[in-house]
Amino acid sequence: MDLPELLRLFFSGMWGTLELFFVALIGSFVLGTILAGMRVSPTPVLRIAASTYINVVRNTPLTLVMFFCAFGLPFLDIRFGASSSFNSFIYASIALTAYTACFVAETLKSGIATIPVGQAEAARAVGLTFGQTLGEVILPQAFRTVIPPLGSVIIAMLKNTSIASAFNNRELISAMRNAIELRGDLVIPILFGTALGYLLLALILGRVFDYLERKLVILR
Amino acid sequence: MVDVEKHYGDFHALKHVNLDVQHGEVVVVIGPSGSGKSTLCRTINRLETITSGTITIDGKELPAEGAELAALRSDVGMVFQSFNLFSHKTILENVTLGPIKVRKLSRAQAEEQAMTLLERVGVAHQADKYPAQLSGGQQQRVAIARALAMKPKVMLFDEPTSALDPEMINEVLDVMVELAKDGMTMVVVTHEMGFARKAANRVVFMSDGEIVEVDEPEEFFTNPKSDRAKDFLSKILTH
Numbered sequence: 001m002d003l004p005e006l007l008r009l010f011f012s013g014m015w016g017t018l019e020l021f022f023v024a025l026i027g028s029f030v031l032g033t034i035l036a037g038m039r040v041s042p043t044p045v046l047r048i049a050a051s052t053y054i055n056v057v058r059n060t061p062l063t064l065v066m067f068f069c070a071f072g073l074p075f076l077d078i079r080f081g082a083s084s085s086f087n088s089f090i091y092a093s094i095a096l097t098a099y100t101a102c103f104v105a106e107t108l109k110s111g112i113a114t115i116p117v118g119q120a121e122a123a124r125a126v127g128l129t130f131g132q133t134l135g136e137v138i139l140p141q142a143f144r145t146v147i148p149p150l151g152s153v154i155i156a157m158l159k160n161t162s163i164a165s166a167f168n169n170r171e172l173i174s175a176m177r178n179a180i181e182l183r184g185d186l187v188i189p190i191l192f193g194t195a196l197g198y199l200l201l202a203l204i205l206g207r208v209f210d211y212l213e214r215k216l217v218i219l220r
Numbered sequence: 221m222v223d224v225e226k227h228y229g230d231f232h233a234l235k236h237v238n239l240d241v242q243h244g245e246v247v248v249v250i251g252p253s254g255s256g257k258s259t260l261c262r263t264i265n266r267l268e269t270i271t272s273g274t275i276t277i278d279g280k281e282l283p284a285e286g287a288e289l290a291a292l293r294s295d296v297g298m299v300f301q302s303f304n305l306f307s308h309k310t311i312l313e314n315v316t317l318g319p320i321k322v323r324k325l326s327r328a329q330a331e332e333q334a335m336t337l338l339e340r341v342g343v344a345h346q347a348d349k350y351p352a353q354l355s356g357g358q359q360q361r362v363a364i365a366r367a368l369a370m371k372p373k374v375m376l377f378d379e380p381t382s383a384l385d386p387e388m389i390n391e392v393l394d395v396m397v398e399l400a401k402d403g404m405t406m407v408v409v410t411h412e413m414g415f416a417r418k419a420a421n422r423v424v425f426m427s428d429g430e431i432v433e434v435d436e437p438e439e440f441f442t443n444p445k446s447d448r449a450k451d452f453l454s455k456i457l458t459h
Contacts, residue, residue, distance in 0.1 A: 042285060121267055122304035122363075126318035126370060127294025129287060136317060141308050218308050219352030 001182045006190075013175025014197055020092055020161045020171060021201075025154065027097030032104025036142075037134050039109050050105070058102035062095070062163055069095040070167040085168065092164035096157065103153045110149075111142035144216045151209030155202050162198075172197050224273035226259060226429075233259045234270070235429040241374070246406045248416040248437070251426035252452055257409040258301075260426065261378045264407065265296040278373060294322045297367030297375040301382050303359040305351035305366070311338065312347040315366045323370065330369075337365040341395050357388030361395055368399075375399065377408040413456065417441060425449045 001009075038050035057065065069091040073079075080090040115138055123133040143150075165173035176194040180187050226234035234256050241247050249257045262268040264275060266282050266289060275282045277296065283289045305314050315334035319325040325333070338344040341361035343354070351359055360380055367375060377396065381389045393415050400406060400419040410416065416423050416437050423440040425433040427448045433440065444450045 116302075116304075118300060118302050118304035119306060122298075122300065122306065122366075124290070125265060125267065125293055125296070125298035125300075126366065127290050127292075127322040128318070129290045130285075132321050136321065137306050137308075141306075144308060219350055220307055 006179055006183065006186075009175050009179055010172075010193065010197065013170065013172040016169065016171035016175070017158075017161050017201070020089065020096065020164055020169065021158050023093045024096035024100060024157060024161070027093065028100035028104050028157065031097060031101035032108060033139065035101060035105035036108035036112065037139070039105065040112055040134070042130060054102045054105055057098055058106070060099075062099050062160055063166075065099050066092065066095040066163055066167055069098075085170065088168040092167055092169050096160060096164070100153065100157045100160070103156070104150065107146050107149050107153055108139070108142050111146035112138055114145050115141050141218060144218050147209055147213045147216065151206060154209070155205055158201055158205060159198060222274050224263065224275060225271045226256075226263065226268065227271045233429050234263070237273070237431055239424065239431060241405060241407060243405055244403045245421045246400045246408065246419050247422050247424055248420040249407065249409045249424045249426060250411065250413070250416060251432075255426040256429040257426050258378050261376050261407060261409045264374075264376055265293050265298055267298075290322070294318065294370050295373045297370060297372035299360065299363050299367055299375065299377045299380045301379040303351070303356070303363045303383070305359055305362055307351050310348050310350055311343065311354070311362050314351065314362060315369050318366065318370050334365070334369055337368050338362070341365045342391070355388060356384045357391045360384065360392045364392075364395055364399075374405040374407065377406065377410065379409050379411070381410065381412055411456075413441065425452070427452070
């Protein structure tokens, strides 16, 4: 296998990582926001449900969460398509989303705690319902205040996509293993190349979050 | 308000409060710090719950938390001591949020109405700025416009000038006096005795969670009946 082929292998792996990353990014933001909303809701059942979920999933190793999804869901006959690789991709996305959402929710909750109580009072005084107060006033401000820690959560998730390689997924680590099998003589450059791939993605993410932080800062 | 009681743990914040505010009436609530004035004001739109008693607005009792309460609050404008403008929204968005989300106005309608109101309180030229870029007095006038945008039946003012620099107090009071002249029903908690004299129909004096005295402003300031009111007035009017 020559260099261009090796590179192609890497790029397809990188692409797989990115696909998993973006699906889990959107999923964990949606689920995390819902969980954070539930945690501050006036309804005790919702609060308890959300905190139970967070306490259980957050304290389970991601590898185990992946096992639950990759082996548990097929055992329950939950499938998403005919091809096994697509199924594996969805299982990994679900695991990553379910896991990362806990951290997104906890980060958001700490952001909600920093919003002056007068903001919610003013929103309620105007006649907004609880949901509208949360969606229009509280969460937009909470998101803005937690952009830096949220960045760390998301970078951690990017690196966590690597665990999916053990569950029949095509991504950067599986591409790397593939490459080492084919070109054992190049093992050191391949390892460095893989590290560089993650580094590059993580640095870009860091820049994006820095930009968002500057762009969305709230004056008080 | 009939027989309203409020406890914070052991602390008895409102004791047997009875108050009736007529349509178009301006009631000013004064009294020393910690006398329950603000609490009283906040119970009227249930930002503060009460332990017992009843509060009715337009014949309807305050509903429990939920959509019905939200609907009621939309008819009760509130202006806070610390303005509480939505800090991530522009001045215009602050004033249009309620009308769009609660009154279901179109954005264009809401903006037109908001600009008229901002014009009226004298901050229309700041419409695209964020709250933190405005002075306290301007922010408070925006807060009044935000409340007015809901076309409320009654306006509550919870110490609207207490967080303002002295030179900004008048610009806010002027707006409030105008409102009073236009026949808005108002409950105003304040330390501004000048406003009470100028705009109030009635002055309610509170002390230790009780309504001690209710009278017309002129009568109250020149000839207070209770010792506690005499004591309070002697302390503030000597300066």
